[in-house]
Amino acid sequence: MNTASPGPDAPALLSPRVLVLLALIALYVVWGSTYLAIRIGLESFPPFAMAALRFLVTGAALYAFLRWCGVAAPTLLQWRNCAITGTLLLGFGNGLVCFAEQSVSSGLAAVAVASMPLFAAGFGVLFGHWPRRLELAGLLIGFVGVIVLNLGGDLRGSPYGAMALLAASASWAFGSLWSKRQDMPPAAMSTAAQMLTGGVSLSIIALLTGESLPALPTLRATLALAYLGVFGSIIGFSAYMYVLNQVRPALATSYAYVNPPVAVLFGVWLGGEHVQAQDILGMAIILAGVATITLARDKR
Numbered sequence: 001m002n003t004a005s006p007g008p009d010a011p012a013l014l015s016p017r018v019l020v021l022l023a024l025i026a027l028y029v030v031w032g033s034t035y036l037a038i039r040i041g042l043e044s045f046p047p048f049a050m051a052a053l054r055f056l057v058t059g060a061a062l063y064a065f066l067r068w069c070g071v072a073a074p075t076l077l078q079w080r081n082c083a084i085t086g087t088l089l090l091g092f093g094n095g096l097v098c099f100a101e102q103s104v105s106s107g108l109a110a111v112a113v114a115s116m117p118l119f120a121a122g123f124g125v126l127f128g129h130w131p132r133r134l135e136l137a138g139l140l141i142g143f144v145g146v147i148v149l150n151l152g153g154d155l156r157g158s159p160y161g162a163m164a165l166l167a168a169s170a171s172w173a174f175g176s177l178w179s180k181r182q183d184m185p186p187a188a189m190s191t192a193a194q195m196l197t198g199g200v201s202l203s204i205i206a207l208l209t210g211e212s213l214p215a216l217p218t219l220r221a222t223l224a225l226a227y228l229g230v231f232g233s234i235i236g237f238s239a240y241m242y243v244l245n246q247v248r249p250a251l252a253t254s255y256a257y258v259n260p261p262v263a264v265l266f267g268v269w270l271g272g273e274h275v276q277a278q279d280i281l282g283m284a285i286i287l288a289g290v291a292t293i294t295l296a297r298d299k300r
Helices: 016-041 047-067 076-100 106-113 118-129 135-152 152-158 159-179 189-210 220-246 253-270 277-297
Strands: none
Touching: 016 047, 016 076, 016 220, 016 253, 047 189, 047 220, 076 106, 076 159, 076 189, 106 253, 106 277, 118 135, 118 159, 118 253, 118 277, 135 189, 135 220, 159 253, 189 220, 220 277
């Protein structure tokens, strides 16, 4: 179905330029704040069960709303593609971040996840996109930052958390690249289907690891989970899928180097977290590498 561009009488808010700007702001601020919300939710909920509940409820609600509005259900092939992407992005990508935040501060988790574009540039080779010299330089700079980040501070004291964060970044990067080459439903339905299938994957992981939902979660943790569902999942994930299909990949993934400072600020301001000097140095090196890759892609 073709979508006509807004005519001269269409509200200014419907113009793609404004929608892209709003979507990017949502990614920068909302996703930056979700790291602290995850840490608060973990006060009562186990990591994989919390993520499963979040995505199953929001995915089911969004799917029901879209079907009520007349949006066609995904085909069997699209369900399969959404299941693979949902497992990579949400099952492993988000689930492992939740697991890591049991032992790593929310701000530092966001810093480690900033390595995602580095993995994306590396995985690009599998899809026929060989990195240029500037991209290779960005990869080397970024991975030096990852090494610095893992040599000291919280990550050194939590090797499992560090490995989980790197695995989450790699899974998210590969899933994002793979999904762009597959037959997927329209943006909103794709979001709903991926949240549903990702929620199923997370439920299986939670069962295999022996997790269960708490009988009496705290109000603070419950509100954090609600925030993750509405803002982090429906608004944030929909915004990501929208910009991923509307703008250059370099701009769509720019949230990766905006989220870390935002998450650190939220963690220090509202969460009482502390950041060490070596953590800041590692973040600066990683963001320099990501910025170098972004510059190289813009030139391409």
